[in-house]
Amino acid sequence: MRDARGNIRRLPGIRLWLSGGWLTFLVLAAIFAPLISPHDPLAQDLFAGRLPPFFEQGADPAYLLGTDSLGRDVLSRMLYGARLALIVALVAGTLTCLIGASLGLIAGYYRGWVDLVISRFIDIWMAFPPVLFAILLIAVLGTGLMSVIIAIVVIDWTRFARVVRAEAMGQGAMDYVASAQVAGRTRFGTALTEILPNVLPTIVALLTLEMGIAVIVEAILSFVNLSISTDQPTWGGMIAEGRTSIYQAWWVLVFPLFALFLTVLSFSQLGEGLKDHFDPVLR
């Protein structure tokens, strides 16, 4: 395909396809978890404990990825774990983005005392060590899905605010912004048509990155037993449990860890790919 200047357009990168493919698969798995899970993720079977995955000696074909020390099916638990990981990624990522990007846009474009207040606020906020902050918050709010999401938003909105503020400030100095104002655009209208579209590629990249970060944070909190209540399977929780039996049943730890790794990587790659896609100059 050739664009208006006759350049060959870049094909959407392979990484966009791979990361998009994995995430699509994950979304489908999460949605249909109750239908496709071979077992109840919570059902224990003490006579079927620590069964290895299908490619190892002594595997039971009913438990494709093996079982943990309590005899729970690893595959089913991972499928249900994907649900929580994705819910946290989507909800926490989107909320963080909306709050952080709006504040950043307002500060960077309107400048003046609004900027002063928001920037000071960001500086003070960022002085708190994030992990400590998260644990403190959960301690106050109590464990649970909502608490995890709130903790992520509260800690990470500054990431968006800082970057978007800097970009909006750069945009505000551009001649087309001045031209739009001479042409009678209101300040708000200018922010929407002249500033936002140019900051959008960055916001999209940050958003997907944030979704990856949310998945990690949720896993870390599960790992230290501070996330969603313990009777729900989460990847972080599985990793924590698998750690104790790493020499007897490595699969309990490795499969969820691998899923976590792939997911976080996919989110960040998707962000990079989408950023190029949204950028008119690179498109």
Next chain:
Amino acid sequence: MSFLSIQDLTVQLKNGMPLLRHVSLDVAPGEVRALVGESGAGKSMIGKAVLGILPKAARLTGGKILLDGEDLQTLSQKARRQRIGARAALIPQDPLTALNPSRRVGPQITDRLVDILGWKRPDAEKRALELLEEVHIQSPDRVMKAYPHELSGGMRQRILIASAFAAEPKLIIADEPTTALDVTVQKQILKLIREMQQRHGTALLFVTHDLGVVSKIAQSLTVLYAGKVIEETTVKDFFAAPSHAYSKALLAATPKYTDPQGSLTPVPESVITAVEAEVAAFDEQARAGTRP
């Protein structure tokens, strides 16, 4: 009656540093006035003050700007924006940063018609196509749908010219509209601005530091130094005999079209010292309130 009348305009930085010192300047309907001066003299600042887009750091602290006889400072911000938008437009210096890279060209031309004049989109689009033809763009349909980065610098400047003339403003401020272009394109763009100005009978305030361009386009000129008007005269008189020593030196420092390779005398140190002293004395008088 002049269409634009700037009277005693003073613009200062927030810390009190003056950028414009009691500037007065008039542009009659249909007149082309050149505004010349070295870099940093405050040429762009005058344009920005008129168009209401002064940078955050600068503030209008004195004087009046009359647009079509109406004092802009007495209007509410909304009314001022409306008046300026309907009566004046800007042709900016750098066509690279003057178009929004993430929007198609078409809407960037029609915005003004829709926002200020309240036109319907389809009508505005038809008008934009006509304008693009008027500035000699080959396939206006295609250009309307293009993104700015798909077009050359000269093409973009043509689009900005079309866009400036779109709402039939009575005044256009062109801020060094050819500086960012290469020499061959410069000539075409200058010719185009002149042609459009004459056809539409628009008053033009043409900012430049190139006296060679002045003789080709303007009837009158204002020389600015350190935000102060040094000389205000007709182009004919200026090139015959500039009255101020700084103007003389400026003229001597400009390459002649008849002899572009000829020897140039930079503005001598003594002239700079004299004009600096003049500005300082002027400030002193202004502070004492004894300025005539």
